[in-house]
Amino acid sequence: MWRRRAGGRIMVERASKFVLVVAGSACFMLILYQYAGPGLSLGAPGGRAPPDDLDLFPTPDPHYEKKYYFPVRELERSLRFDMKGDDVIVFLHIQKTGGTTFGRHLVQNVRLEVPCDCRPGQKKCTCYRPNRRETWLFSRFSTGWSCGLHADWTELTNCVPGVLDRRDPAALRTPR
Numbered sequence: 112m113w114r115r116r117a118g119g120r121i122m123v124e125r126a127s128k129f130v131l132v133v134a135g136s137a138c139f140m141l142i143l144y145q146y147a148g149p150g151l152s153l154g155a156p157g158g159r160a161p162p163d164d165l166d167l168f169p170t171p172d173p174h175y176e177k178k179y180y181f182p183v184r185e186l187e188r189s190l191r192f193d194m195k196g197d198d199v200i201v202f203l204h205i206q207k208t209g210g211t212t213f214g215r216h217l218v219q220n221v222r223l224e225v226p227c228d229c230r231p232g233q234k235k236c237t238c239y240r241p242n243r244r245e246t247w248l249f250s251r252f253s254t255g256w257s258c259g260l261h262a263d264w265t266e267l268t269n270c271v272p273g274v275l276d277r278r279d280p281a282a283l284r285t286p287r
Contacts (some may be wrong), residue, residue: 194240194247201271202250205263220253227253245279
């Protein structure tokens with residue numbers, strides 16, 4: 112008797128697994144049709160897909176005005192950085208934009224005459240100018256969070272000159 116019950120249970124379990132597989136396959140096909148159907152022109156009326164050259168915005172929006180907050184000549188200017196002079200790069204770290212990776216790249220991977228000295232186990236690197244013990248890079252990886260955690264433009268503008276003057280007292284004579 113015990114085998115008959117087990118045999119009955121086996122049939123019910125097989126039937127329920129079959130129904131589950133069929134229902135899962137139907138759901139998968141429905142999802143596949145929803146995502147791939149319009150691209151394959153399966154869901155387009157009349158079996159035809161809309162033309163590819165269809166312009167969604169044929170005329171410009173009359174309410175849209177181009178605004179430039181900076182003169183174009185300022186945006187297109189080129190600046191030369193003189194590492195042997197008194198120039199300093201101040202890296203403004205903006206969160207969630209890849210700033211940590213870029214800041215690390217500045218101290219570890221840039222090919223310079225005198226590369227930054229990064230020692231294992233230390234978070235900060237020493238980035239000195241050639242033949243002088245002055246810093247050319249002001250960033251989290253060279254000077255630390257000297258102006259506070261994620262300092263913005265205003266904080267950096269007010270803070271950087273004082274921090275650099277404290278770090279490089281000989282540089283007080285020359286403006287940066």
